[in-house]
Amino acid sequence: LGQFDLLLTDPPYGMNLGKHGGLNDPRTRELRRKGYASYDDTPENYRDIIVPAIEMALKKSGNRGAVFGCAPSIWELPPPDALGGVYIPAANGRSPWGFQNLAPVCFYGGAPDLNKGSKHTVIKASGKSEVGRGHPCPKPLEWMLWLVDLASRPGETILDPFAGSGTTGRAAKDLGRKAVLIEIEERYCEIGADRCRQETLF
Numbered sequence: 001l002g003q004f005d006l007l008l009t010d011p012p013y014g015m016n017l018g019k020h021g022g023l024n025d026p027r028t029r030e031l032r033r034k035g036y037a038s039y040d041d042t043p044e045n046y047r048d049i050i051v052p053a054i055e056m057a058l059k060k061s062g063n064r065g066a067v068f069g070c071a072p073s074i075w076e077l078p079p080p081d082a083l084g085g086v087y088i089p090a091a092n093g094r095s096p097w098g099f100q101n102l103a104p105v106c107f108y109g110g111a112p113d114l115n116k117g118s119k120h121t122v123i124k125a126s127g128k129s130e131v132g133r134g135h136p137c138p139k140p141l142e143w144m145l146w147l148v149d150l151a152s153r154p155g156e157t158i159l160d161p162f163a164g165s166g167t168t169g170r171a172a173k174d175l176g177r178k179a180v181l182i183e184i185e186e187r188y189c190e191i192g193a194d195r196c197r198q199e200t201l202f
Contacts, residue, residue, distance in 0.1 A: 001060055001159070001180070002060070003060055003061070003062065004057075004060050004061045004062075004157050004158065004159040004180065005061065005062070005064065005152055005153075005156035005157050005158065006061055006064050006065065006066070006151050006152045006156060006157075006158045006159070007054070007057045007058055007060070007061040007064070007065035007066070007067065007108070007158075007159050007160075007161075008065065008066045008067075008144075008147055008148065008151060008152075008158050008159070008160055008168050009054070009057070009065075009066075009067055009068070009159075009160045009161055009162045009163075009168065010067075010068040010139050010162060010164065010167075010168075011046075011050045011053075011054065011067070011068070011161075011162040012039065012041045012045075012046065012050060012162065013041070013046065013069070013070040013073050014041060014042060014043040014044075014045065014046025014047070014050065014073040014076070015041060015043075015070065015073070038184055038185060039184060039185075043072075043073060046073045046076060047073075047076050050073075050162075051076050051077060051078075053161055053162075054067060054077060054078070054161075055078055057159055057161050058078065058108055060159060061159055062109065063108055063109040064108060064109035064110070064112070064151065065106075065107070065108035065109065065151075066105050066106070066107055066108075066147050066150070066151045067080075067105065067106045067108070068085075068103060068104070068105055068106075068139070069104050069105070069106055070103075070104070071095065071104075074104060074106065077106055078106075078108070080106035080107055080108055081107055081108055081109060081110070082107040082121055083104060083105070083106060083107065083121070084104075084105045084107055084120075084121030084122045085102045085103050085104040085105045085121075085122055086102070086103040086105070086122070086123055086124075086125050086143050086146075087101060087102055087122055087123065087124045087125070088101050088102070088103060088125065088126070089101065089124065089126060090126065102122075103143070105121075105147065107121060107151075111150065111151065112151070112152060112153050112156075113153065119150050121150070123143075123146050125140065125142055125143060125146075127140040127141070127142035127143070139164075139167050140167075141167055141170060141171060143167075144167045144168050144170070144171035145171045145174065145175065147171070148168070148171045148172055148175050148177060149175055152172075152177055153177075154175070154176040154177065155176065155177065155178070156177055156178070157177070157178040157179065157180065158172050158177055158178070158179040158180070159179075159180050159182075160179060160180070160181050160182065161182045162182070162183070163181035163182055163183040163188070163189075163192055164183060164188050164192070165188055165191045165192055165195065166181060166183075166188075166191060166192020166193070166194075166195045166196055167195075168181065169181045169192055169195070169196045170192075170195045170196055173196055181196075
Protein backbone atom coordinates (compact mmCIF):
# COMPACT_ATOMS: atom_id res chain seq x y z
CA LEU A 1 0.00 0.00 0.00
CA GLY A 2 2.88 2.39 0.47
CA GLN A 3 2.83 5.26 2.94
CA PHE A 4 0.03 7.63 3.95
CA ASP A 5 -0.19 10.88 5.87
CA LEU A 6 -3.04 9.93 8.20
CA LEU A 7 -4.99 6.94 9.46
CA LEU A 8 -8.60 7.99 10.02
CA THR A 9 -11.10 5.22 10.66
CA ASP A 10 -14.24 4.11 12.44
CA PRO A 11 -13.75 0.33 12.78
CA PRO A 12 -16.25 -2.25 14.02
CA TYR A 13 -16.37 -2.11 17.81
CA GLY A 14 -16.41 -5.78 18.84
CA MET A 15 -19.83 -5.34 20.39
CA ASN A 16 -21.59 -8.59 19.44
CA LEU A 17 -21.84 -9.69 23.06
CA GLY A 18 -24.70 -8.98 25.43
CA LYS A 19 -22.95 -8.67 28.80
CA HIS A 20 -21.70 -5.08 28.51
CA GLY A 21 -23.82 -2.08 29.44
CA GLY A 22 -25.45 -0.33 26.51
CA LEU A 23 -25.84 -3.47 24.44
CA ASN A 24 -29.38 -3.92 25.71
CA ASP A 25 -30.33 -0.64 24.06
CA PRO A 26 -32.83 -1.46 21.24
CA ARG A 27 -30.82 0.53 18.68
CA THR A 28 -27.66 -1.42 19.55
CA ARG A 29 -29.53 -4.72 19.26
CA GLU A 30 -30.76 -3.66 15.81
CA LEU A 31 -27.22 -2.72 14.76
CA ARG A 32 -25.96 -6.13 15.90
CA ARG A 33 -28.83 -7.89 14.12
CA LYS A 34 -28.00 -6.22 10.80
CA GLY A 35 -24.27 -6.63 11.31
CA TYR A 36 -21.87 -7.63 8.57
CA ALA A 37 -22.35 -10.54 6.21
CA SER A 38 -18.67 -11.53 6.17
CA TYR A 39 -17.42 -10.42 9.59
CA ASP A 40 -18.54 -11.53 13.05
CA ASP A 41 -18.28 -8.44 15.27
CA THR A 42 -17.13 -10.13 18.47
CA PRO A 43 -14.67 -8.89 21.10
CA GLU A 44 -12.32 -11.72 20.08
CA ASN A 45 -12.33 -10.68 16.41
CA TYR A 46 -11.84 -7.05 17.42
CA ARG A 47 -8.72 -8.04 19.38
CA ASP A 48 -7.38 -10.51 16.79
CA ILE A 49 -8.30 -8.76 13.50
CA ILE A 50 -9.21 -5.10 14.00
CA VAL A 51 -6.47 -4.06 16.43
CA PRO A 52 -3.59 -5.59 14.39
CA ALA A 53 -4.95 -3.91 11.25
CA ILE A 54 -5.01 -0.55 13.05
CA GLU A 55 -1.46 -1.09 14.32
CA MET A 56 -0.27 -1.86 10.78
CA ALA A 57 -2.14 1.16 9.36
CA LEU A 58 -0.58 3.46 11.97
CA LYS A 59 2.88 2.34 10.83
CA LYS A 60 1.89 3.11 7.22
CA SER A 61 0.71 6.57 8.30
CA GLY A 62 3.80 7.68 10.20
CA ASN A 63 1.92 7.07 13.47
CA ARG A 64 -0.51 9.96 12.84
CA GLY A 65 -4.05 8.75 13.33
CA ALA A 66 -7.57 9.33 14.58
CA VAL A 67 -9.53 6.18 15.46
CA PHE A 68 -13.09 6.05 16.78
CA GLY A 69 -13.52 3.67 19.68
CA CYS A 70 -16.21 2.37 21.97
CA ALA A 71 -16.03 0.91 25.47
CA PRO A 72 -14.99 -1.71 26.32
CA SER A 73 -13.09 -2.46 23.09
CA ILE A 74 -11.34 0.93 23.03
CA TRP A 75 -8.98 -0.34 25.75
CA GLU A 76 -7.64 -2.95 23.30
CA LEU A 77 -6.27 -0.24 20.98
CA PRO A 78 -2.66 0.93 21.18
CA PRO A 79 -2.33 3.61 23.88
CA PRO A 80 -3.22 6.95 22.24
CA ASP A 81 -1.24 10.16 22.56
CA ALA A 82 -4.46 12.09 23.21
CA LEU A 83 -8.18 11.46 23.64
CA GLY A 84 -10.98 13.50 22.15
CA GLY A 85 -14.25 12.90 20.44
CA VAL A 86 -17.71 14.13 19.61
CA TYR A 87 -19.93 15.34 22.44
CA ILE A 88 -23.53 14.39 21.64
CA PRO A 89 -26.00 16.26 23.88
CA ALA A 90 -28.84 13.87 23.08
CA ALA A 91 -26.64 10.82 23.91
CA ASN A 92 -25.78 7.85 21.70
CA GLY A 93 -26.76 4.97 23.96
CA ARG A 94 -26.52 3.90 27.57
CA SER A 95 -23.91 2.32 29.78
CA PRO A 96 -23.99 0.89 33.31
CA TRP A 97 -23.33 4.48 34.45
CA GLY A 98 -26.05 6.16 32.42
CA PHE A 99 -26.26 7.92 29.08
CA GLN A 100 -23.27 7.88 26.75
CA ASN A 101 -22.66 11.41 25.45
CA LEU A 102 -19.19 11.03 23.96
CA ALA A 103 -18.16 9.22 20.81
CA PRO A 104 -14.47 8.88 21.74
CA VAL A 105 -11.58 9.30 19.31
CA CYS A 106 -8.06 8.04 20.02
CA PHE A 107 -5.46 10.41 18.55
CA TYR A 108 -1.99 9.15 17.61
CA GLY A 109 1.14 11.16 16.85
CA GLY A 110 0.74 14.91 16.71
CA ALA A 111 -1.59 17.30 14.94
CA PRO A 112 -0.15 18.81 11.77
CA ASP A 113 0.82 22.48 11.97
CA LEU A 114 0.36 22.54 15.74
CA ASN A 115 2.90 25.38 15.81
CA LYS A 116 0.27 27.56 14.07
CA GLY A 117 -2.22 27.10 16.89
CA SER A 118 -4.11 24.39 18.72
CA LYS A 119 -7.58 23.22 17.72
CA HIS A 120 -10.18 21.53 19.86
CA THR A 121 -10.00 17.73 20.17
CA VAL A 122 -13.66 17.55 21.23
CA ILE A 123 -16.58 19.06 19.35
CA LYS A 124 -20.25 19.34 20.19
CA ALA A 125 -22.38 17.98 17.38
CA SER A 126 -25.97 17.08 16.81
CA GLY A 127 -25.75 16.13 13.11
CA LYS A 128 -27.28 12.88 12.02
CA SER A 129 -26.04 10.29 9.56
CA GLU A 130 -27.47 10.49 6.11
CA VAL A 131 -30.67 8.46 5.93
CA GLY A 132 -30.90 5.44 3.67
CA ARG A 133 -27.19 4.72 3.37
CA GLY A 134 -27.68 1.00 4.06
CA HIS A 135 -24.93 0.72 6.67
CA PRO A 136 -25.64 -0.29 10.30
CA CYS A 137 -23.53 2.45 11.89
CA PRO A 138 -22.66 5.34 9.53
CA LYS A 139 -21.00 8.39 11.03
CA PRO A 140 -22.39 11.86 10.25
CA LEU A 141 -20.43 13.67 7.55
CA GLU A 142 -20.09 16.62 9.96
CA TRP A 143 -17.94 14.48 12.28
CA MET A 144 -15.58 13.31 9.56
CA LEU A 145 -15.24 16.80 8.07
CA TRP A 146 -14.08 17.98 11.51
CA LEU A 147 -11.59 15.10 11.88
CA VAL A 148 -10.18 15.42 8.37
CA ASP A 149 -9.66 19.15 8.90
CA LEU A 150 -8.13 18.65 12.35
CA ALA A 151 -5.78 15.80 11.49
CA SER A 152 -4.57 16.48 7.94
CA ARG A 153 -3.41 19.17 5.55
CA PRO A 154 -4.85 19.88 2.08
CA GLY A 155 -3.36 17.52 -0.49
CA GLU A 156 -2.41 14.82 2.04
CA THR A 157 -3.52 11.22 1.67
CA ILE A 158 -5.76 9.53 4.24
CA LEU A 159 -6.04 5.79 4.79
CA ASP A 160 -9.33 4.32 6.07
CA PRO A 161 -9.06 0.51 6.29
CA PHE A 162 -12.64 0.18 7.61
CA ALA A 163 -14.36 2.54 5.19
CA GLY A 164 -17.96 1.40 5.67
CA SER A 165 -20.25 3.66 3.63
CA GLY A 166 -17.40 5.98 2.64
CA THR A 167 -17.92 8.97 4.96
CA THR A 168 -14.15 9.46 5.39
CA GLY A 169 -13.68 9.49 1.62
CA ARG A 170 -16.50 11.93 1.12
CA ALA A 171 -15.08 14.30 3.76
CA ALA A 172 -11.57 13.99 2.30
CA LYS A 173 -12.85 14.85 -1.18
CA ASP A 174 -14.83 17.84 0.11
CA LEU A 175 -11.75 19.23 1.90
CA GLY A 176 -9.18 18.65 -0.85
CA ARG A 177 -7.49 15.55 0.51
CA LYS A 178 -6.88 12.22 -1.18
CA ALA A 179 -8.12 9.02 0.43
CA VAL A 180 -7.60 5.29 0.10
CA LEU A 181 -10.65 3.41 1.36
CA ILE A 182 -10.72 -0.30 2.17
CA GLU A 183 -13.95 -2.15 2.92
CA ILE A 184 -14.68 -5.89 3.08
CA GLU A 185 -18.43 -5.60 2.36
CA GLU A 186 -19.09 -5.16 -1.35
CA ARG A 187 -22.46 -3.45 -0.80
CA TYR A 188 -20.79 -0.81 1.39
CA CYS A 189 -18.06 -0.30 -1.24
CA GLU A 190 -20.79 0.50 -3.77
CA ILE A 191 -22.38 3.03 -1.40
CA GLY A 192 -19.01 4.65 -0.72
CA ALA A 193 -18.10 4.84 -4.41
CA ASP A 194 -21.44 6.45 -5.16
CA ARG A 195 -20.97 9.06 -2.43
CA CYS A 196 -17.46 9.93 -3.58
CA ARG A 197 -18.73 10.42 -7.15
CA GLN A 198 -21.05 13.22 -6.00
CA GLU A 199 -20.13 16.82 -6.71
CA THR A 200 -17.92 18.51 -4.14
CA LEU A 201 -20.06 20.41 -1.64
CA PHE A 202 -17.58 23.14 -0.69
